[in-house]
Amino acid sequence: MNHPAASATAITAPRTALRFPWRLFSATFVLLFGLMTAWSLATPLYAVPDEASHAVRAATAVRGEIVGQGSTFQAPRYLTIPGAQNPGKVSCYAGRFDRTPACAKDPETGAELQNTLSSAGTNSPVYYLAVGLPSLLLEGAPALYAMRILSAALTALLFAAAATLLWCLPRRRWAPLLGLAVVTPQVLFLSGSINPNGIEVASSGSLLVSLLVLALIRPSGWLLWFSGTTAVVSTLLVTGGRSLALLWVVLATGAVITVMSRLDWRALLRRTSTWVVVGLLAIICLGQLYWFTRPENAVRPTSTSVAGSRLQVAQNMLEATVAYWRQMAGQGVVDYGMQELVPSFWTAIIFAVCLLPVVLGRGRQRWVTLGLVIVFILVPVVTQVALWRQVGDVWQGRYILAVLLMLAITGGLALDRAALGGTRRTVSALRAVLILLAVGQLVAFATVVRRYAVVDSSWIDALFRPSWLPPGGTIGLILLMTVLLALGAVLVWRSLPGWFAEQDEPAAPPVR
Numbered sequence: 001m002n003h004p005a006a007s008a009t010a011i012t013a014p015r016t017a018l019r020f021p022w023r024l025f026s027a028t029f030v031l032l033f034g035l036m037t038a039w040s041l042a043t044p045l046y047a048v049p050d051e052a053s054h055a056v057r058a059a060t061a062v063r064g065e066i067v068g069q070g071s072t073f074q075a076p077r078y079l080t081i082p083g084a085q086n087p088g089k090v091s092c093y094a095g096r097f098d099r100t101p102a103c104a105k106d107p108e109t110g111a112e113l114q115n116t117l118s119s120a121g122t123n124s125p126v127y128y129l130a131v132g133l134p135s136l137l138l139e140g141a142p143a144l145y146a147m148r149i150l151s152a153a154l155t156a157l158l159f160a161a162a163a164t165l166l167w168c169l170p171r172r173r174w175a176p177l178l179g180l181a182v183v184t185p186q187v188l189f190l191s192g193s194i195n196p197n198g199i200e201v202a203s204s205g206s207l208l209v210s211l212l213v214l215a216l217i218r219p220s221g222w223l224l225w226f227s228g229t230t231a232v233v234s235t236l237l238v239t240g241g242r243s244l245a246l247l248w249v250v251l252a253t254g255a256v257i258t259v260m261s262r263l264d265w266r267a268l269l270r271r272t273s274t275w276v277v278v279g280l281l282a283i284i285c286l287g288q289l290y291w292f293t294r295p296e297n298a299v300r301p302t303s304t305s306v307a308g309s310r311l312q313v314a315q316n317m318l319e320a321t322v323a324y325w326r327q328m329a330g331q332g333v334v335d336y337g338m339q340e341l342v343p344s345f346w347t348a349i350i351f352a353v354c355l356l357p358v359v360l361g362r363g364r365q366r367w368v369t370l371g372l373v374i375v376f377i378l379v380p381v382v383t384q385v386a387l388w389r390q391v392g393d394v395w396q397g398r399y400i401l402a403v404l405l406m407l408a409i410t411g412g413l414a415l416d417r418a419a420l421g422g423t424r425r426t427v428s429a430l431r432a433v434l435i436l437l438a439v440g441q442l443v444a445f446a447t448v449v450r451r452y453a454v455v456d457s458s459w460i461d462a463l464f465r466p467s468w469l470p471p472g473g474t475i476g477l478i479l480l481m482t483v484l485l486a487l488g489a490v491l492v493w494r495s496l497p498g499w500f501a502e503q504d505e506p507a508a509p510p511v512r
Helices: 004-008 022-042 051-061 126-131 141-168 174-181 185-191 196-216 221-238 245-259 262-269 272-292 310-319 321-330 341-360 364-391 397-417 424-453 459-464 474-501
Strands: 072-076 113-117
Touching: 022 141, 022 185, 022 424, 022 474, 051 072, 051 113, 051 126, 051 141, 126 141, 126 221, 141 174, 141 185, 141 196, 141 221, 174 341, 174 397, 174 424, 185 196, 185 321, 185 397, 185 424, 196 221, 196 245, 196 262, 196 272, 196 397, 221 245, 221 272, 245 272, 245 364, 245 397, 310 321, 310 364, 321 341, 321 364, 321 397, 321 424, 341 364, 341 397, 341 424, 364 397, 424 459, 424 474, 459 474
Parallel strands: none
Antiparallel strands: 072 113
């Protein structure tokens, strides 16, 4: 049993003898990248929310057009879908269950530039400058798939960095498990697309964990460089898309400040590396703040003000809270919801992640989690009320996934402080949840593949007589997803007994 004084500072011990966990980093990256790539190939081009606009923004940003003329950009010709109502918009099968993507025409060939519309012009160009690189070498459908896969690779790297840094924290048990649980099918779907939403989620988590490592365990050697670099890159990417993501940086920073003790502050402020990282983060945030507050990026209201009471809007948003949680499981694959198992299961997971750490957790992490839960509920309400008059109903559940990941991490740390688990029953229960997570991911993926492959919901036809065939085929992609999920489940399954059998590490004396 730990001494009380040691227990109070257990997470603030310096860690200098750790070796880089290459196996953990590599396994996390390979598995997540594979899962995201499967979604990239299984989803028809432009079947992701706003993907056409994001593709135009990416292809034009890497060609030097950072600021367009309003919503118009000089984009390569192949980003236009012939016959669509709007450039780049797939409309022939959206909401039409009697049609598959076979009705949509392939992108045109040719890289000559022409006027193309994009609604992503107000977003920061950082994400697009990275993801648009393949469009300089490829054209047509290969360029679009390559941009998707590059986005998946960057997102998987951030998740792998977060997992690696969580591994470096003492008594890490529940934090990585809760973080894993909230990586919903929606997160994988968005991560494998041309859309900054997925990378925003991953970079929010990696930013929070990297700041925790820098502030609480006083790293040195590779851990100092890795955590510092992760913090800077994560800040650049989390703010590299939507303006709302600046709030995620504030929340991550506030969470870390709240859990720090006086000893942590003394040690942190004496380190030169602290000021270097803080300075770089400040420069990034100020630069992004300048971009988002430019007059050209102001919200453009509709021609007529949207009617309705703001109080009624707030009430409706609060009452729809759980509905938005359900959306986090899989809303957004154009027109098709998931099998009921999927949203129901992840809604239960979200309830557990929000409630259990607040009830059973210990330490300041418990109160940080409570604060993030409140933010998780209120930000959609405040945002929708603020924008109601100008643009009407705009909120979607996926917009708040970053906060869900952050509160899962802090909630896990709160449970780690409470030293829960360590019994066979705990491991057995977690293994049962692990199986449900894998099954839920597979059901979500296979259902979407079937929707696009056939019009009659027949599994036989979807597998052997598809009307629309994704790259890799329906059978090949479902097998790939099955193998990756099974491999990931086996790795976690085998790790759980040893993980929870570990004794809490004694705290090293605080650095003075």
